[in-house]
Amino acid sequence: MKSSITLAPHLISFFGPDGAGKSTHVELLLTHFQSNRTKVRKVWIRSPHTLAYLLSCLLVKIGFYRTTVNPFGMQVKVPAVHTNRWFRFLWSMIELVSVLPLILFRVYIPLFLGYTLIAERYVVDTAVTIAYFINDVGFLQSRIVKLLLLFIPKNTIFIHLDSDYSTIMKRRNHIVEPYDFIKFQRVAYKMIESSVAAIFIDTSNINVEQTSERIMHWLKINGIFQSQT
Secondary structure, eight states: OOEEEEOSOOEEEEEOSTTSSHHHHHHHHHHHHHHTTOOEEEEEOOSSOHHHHHHHHHHHHTTOEEEEEOTTSOEEEEEOTTSSHHHHHHHHHHHHHHHHHHHIIIIIHHHHTTOEEEEEEOHHHHHHHHHHHTTOGGGGGSHHHHHHHTTSOSSEEEEEEEOOHHHHHHHHGGGOOOHHHHHHHHHHHHHHHGGGTOEEEEOTTSOHHHHHHHHHHHHHHTTSEEEEO
16 A cells, blocks of 8 residues: 655745635645654744844834734734835844744754655745835845845745635635735735746635645655655
8 A cells, every 4th residue: 555755855835825725724734744753843933033023012102103904904913114115124124033033943964864844934934024124026026035045945845726806705704814815915025926836726616625736746746756566
């Protein structure tokens, strides 16, 4: 009887708008790896990180923020670091410094210890979230983002899950993110997709099983699994 086994420690990193199905498929992959007795861990890294998170909370508390609202009236407050060039640069540098310890301890050390990692979010999401905070999609072409992408381990497979806003609303209901945020995410993720050689799957009109089949096929193509009798 044939079964799938993993070849070597890898990082499998998902990205895409909130509600596209990342959490679901991360859990499915975790179950698959665990059933094959593979050392596996889940990773979640998304800005604002550590110092940037504390600063974000402070800025919101003192009223230095912009507000967006979802279709159900839920407000999302974002620090107003987009207001001038120096704020934008300073925020992006704070985020860069803040994320580096997380990358070391949550990604590189576990990989060194032989774990396969499945990331619901990683540096691509950090770059896109920073771009949203500073309200500049052009940031994705900046030197800071190019530096962030250098922290992608060699054996990394990227999977870009996307979905239209109406489908995302049905999945997330009252906690759905505001339309402008999802729109920004979708444009930004599509821009960065080719930079990391990601597979793209639109989950709007396919079910979980169909999406999972495409993901598993992609992983086999990239040598994550092999069959053993």
